[in-house]
Amino acid sequence: MKKIVFSFIVCFLSSQLYIAQIKVSEDKEPIKDTEVKLNWMPSYKEALKTSKKEKKPVLIYFTGSDWCAPCKTLDEKLFHTSKFKALADKDLILLEVDIPRRVDIISADKMRDNKSIQKKYNVTSFPTLMIVNHRGKKLAEKKGYILVEYYYPFLQSEIDAY
Helix, strand or coil, X not given: CHHHHHHHHHHHHHHHHHHHHHHHHXXXXXXXXXXXXXXXXXXXXXXXXXXXXXXXXXXXXXXXXXXXXHHHHHHHHHHCCHHHHHHHHHHCEEEEEECCCCCCCCCHHHHHHHHHHHHHCCCCCCCXXXXXXXXXXXXXXXXXXXXXXXXXXXXXXXXHHC
């Protein structure tokens, strides 16, 4: 009987801890701003050219826009915020490399270019955020979705080091 009561107490406390963590993370999440429009470069070549001209690193965002749930969450909670837009406009050149499953989302040429970039950097998990210099040399990367507040120190440290 003591084992059953002990097990019940452990399960109850664990569930309360889990619920508390969810509540804290929900409270800290930025509110999506549907009016935020980021300046994504149309091509890899254009991103590198702009990076050299403006002396800013390139943030490459590898996504599966139509099938990757963590990518959709990252889009909503990071990329569609005013805070990220301010950082990006000031310090980053943005390039989205979308690898969708639906063939009607992007053109065949764009898909071929995106697959080439994916292969060049050996990206196998989504989402992946990668920072490269104007020559295309990889400087840093983050794979998978993590809490949004952890992306900003990563990005800022790479911007400062650039």
